Amino acid sequence: MIFDNPIIWSDVPDIDVIRVGDVFYMSSTTMHLNPGVPIMKSTDLVNWEIVNYVYDVLEENDEQLLNNGKNEYGKGSWASSLRFHNNTFYLAVASFSTDKTYIFQTDDIENGEWKKSSITGVYHDMSLLFDEGHVYMVYGGGDIRVIELTSDATAIKEGGLDKVIIPNASLIAGTNVGLPAEGAHIQKIDGKYYVFLITWPKGEGRTQLMFRADKIDGDYEGRIALDDSGIAQGGIVDTVHGDWYAMLFQDHGAVGRTPFIVPIEWQDGWPIHKNEKQSARESAPIPAIVSSDEFNQALVDNNSSYLANIEALDDKGFKLPLVWQWNHNPDRKYWSLSERPGYLRLKNSRVCNRILEARNMLTQRTFGPECSGQAAIEISDMKDGDIAGLAALQENYGFVGVKATSDGNFIVMVKGDSEEEQELEMIPTTSDRVYFKIDFDFKKMIDQAFFYYSLDGEDWHSIGDHLQMRYTIPHFMGYRFGLFNFATITSGGFVDFDYFRLSDQIATENID
Template sequence: MIKTILTNLALVTTLLIVQPLTTPAQATNPIIYADVPDLSMIRVGDTYYMSSTTMHMSPGVPIMKSKDLVNWQIVSYCYDVLDSVDALNLDNGKFAYGSGSWASSIRYHKGTFYVSTFAGTTGKTYIYTTKNIEKGPWKKISFKPMMHDHSLFFDDDGKVYMIYGGGRLMIAELEADLTGIKAGTTPQVLIEDASKPGGPNMGLKAEGSQLFKENGKYYLFNICWPRGGMRTVTIHRADKITGPYEGRLGFQDKGVAQGGLISTPKGDWYAYLFRDYGAVGRIPYWVPVQWVDGWPVIGVDGKVPDTLAKLPASKGLMPGIVASDDFNRKKNDRALPLVWQWNHNPDNANWSLAARKGWLRITTGRVDTSLLLVKNMLTQRTFGPTSAASTLMDVSNMKEGDCAGLALLQKKFGWVGVKMEGGKKWLVMINGDKTAPVEVERVPLTANTVYLKADCDFRDRTDKGTFSYSLDGQSWTHIGNILQMEYTLPHFMGYRFGLFNWATKSTGGWVEWDGMGLSK
């Protein structure tokens, strides 16, 4: 039955997303209505590549590709596992929510792609290199110290630098092989107070450095946030990479900020930036740029335009950024499509797509005390303005104390699923939008299969989540109450759909899912 649902969802997706009844002739903002923050972008010939932040997720540092700046697909990740430490493994009560790897920097230099990032979890800076950005393999370099929100830069004289820091920005020259800070050198102050162009009473000081060189001059983009104001772009310019730099306020509208510059093959320029937009996360916007007196001037009369006449219409997020999955695999298919990520490093011994053809099986490997500590939660982004996920779950092999289902994952999570208690199965809705998770409703379940559904409404930052279930895949029954979703800083990520199974008493029980369908 879930295959039929997925087919129908595909048809709906085609009608609503791929072939709308009235096709707009131009791109609209936001470009991507999903959590794709900390953008870094390059163009190689006529192809754009973009990296982003997914922090504690595995695999990590997604690489996206586009031919037109509007329609993107995930083509790679820099790593499967950033590092094996307790926090990234969800071991010994530790976790990496809000941490893991942060803002990356993507570069292309002499036939090689470079993507660098850093992690407060490990205190390291990481650089990944490959000749083939879509197929890999990726080579990993790591070193200390951790360089916060850095920009990797290959200068024309062959030297390699990182610009990094917050408020007081630093510059460090790297070894030619990128294995660390160049021997015999020490990082130097590049700009003492990079927040200054953003105004007084600064809350978030300048960070998110991205450095560019155009017409012989160096341009450094940063984000700052004045108290009581909004996220703001600052730009500094210099004739030499080491400065001195002169700065100015670069852009201030709707809180759209943090990113850099990209040009099209036709010579049009844009700033790629993002906006904090509630529970769905931090969503990308493109803003036109004109060059005036040697400065990039962002915006249309200083504002973010709703439409971009020189860029084509979006064909939608599916299947490039999110996608339905029936869990059927052909011989040479990836085990999991790139739209999927695990919440923290997975335990690969306890999940399978081969144990039952066309089904995902997750087996409990340990006893846990909280949904947020559960190994092997398989996730995808939620997306706006509205989105829904549905799945068919087989609970025949649950053990006493097991909990399994479909979650909306953030610190203030909610889920619908099945609890095994007293030898009986119960359909439950759990709401975690208050101080502690609460079981809002339960109904007895006598069947061994049940359909589950989670709906999200992000319109105008409504940020409402609701859950329902069905025994036949046709007639749905609402369960529980509204989850008031909230983007929290401890998790620092937009909500995710998640499939999970966890034990509270003993291990070895398993649950299977017959695909997951996504729709608007």
């Protein structure tokens, strides 16, 4: 198989990959974004597309609704486990904002709806195993535990297996422990039980560990599987031709955590992770998990798979492509693709203080080594205090947009974080249509974003200052493009986004 790492130069963390026949499916963490837990499909482990999501919204508490000063940044879906057993797909995922572990089931992973059950408590980095009539979940940090579920995988089995199976699992990598072992992936292969974990020694990078035993609760022996550039955390999968690969990820700066393929060679019953092909590439194609959007969507047929993801539909049944996710739970009454065909309308339902509190912010991933996104917005229906535009979204954010005031409209560039915000430049405008663009430079982890505006979509002007991007744990995601509109004084205003267009090239001309 020919590939270059990272196979997707974009934020696809905590991956779990399975093969069903000759097709591979992959799930990933999406934290506070909805719909949540994307299901991606591939026939070669290299090229992936999003085909479904596991849930529309996980819950509707203050944290998910951005109410009463609460949020669930970095606390929504967390490190899922994807499995296929007896013609049913299962996915387990935990949420720190709800203090629950959820187990979803469907018989149609690409088009079906998922049935949800939940268990009280966060079973950290859990991994499911269906084994000869038993259902197990391996989880934990430091000490790795196993707990047994009921046969339908909906609850903890009373009197079932519940014990530590690998105590202090980090120690095989030494005593200089920064992050205790976690990120469990359990697999049964040729009668043996394999548990893959990561640890993070102080001052070093993520390290992949592997353990094996003859019984689920037997004596596990362990080894370092891979210690190379922080590439770690994941399981292994085989192809129809009998080749094996580890599917891992690497912390890649502000763009996020990027998936890597590592070839496997079996030796004496151990899956040896090979070091070849692990240098990060200098270029990459635009991944299929992002796309431009002209917002010319058609009405969804009643039999469409999109009906399984209701938050992708407006209240008239018009759909958003699966590349889009909302920041926190959306409110379907206040966005539309049908009120003005050919445009995305974002309406303000309430007043808030800043962009991190804004409902109905529509996002999709950035990607490396560099990318650019631009949006055209019509603004004649904004109200005093409304702010709308295009954002580089993470805890340390920046945006270029238009601010409506009683003295007129102003094009603004703003930088901020969870504590404070700074307006770096304001330029008056009388135009009813404005264009915004953000360039992202992720080459060699430069991690800088640059902001531009235009009044005709051709001649671009730099505004404000560049944003030095930083990947932060409170949001725990790579930077995203965000289309937003929020009110600071009174609700009821709206803007219309005509398009969002992506490029894998950043500005080199027509800029002043």
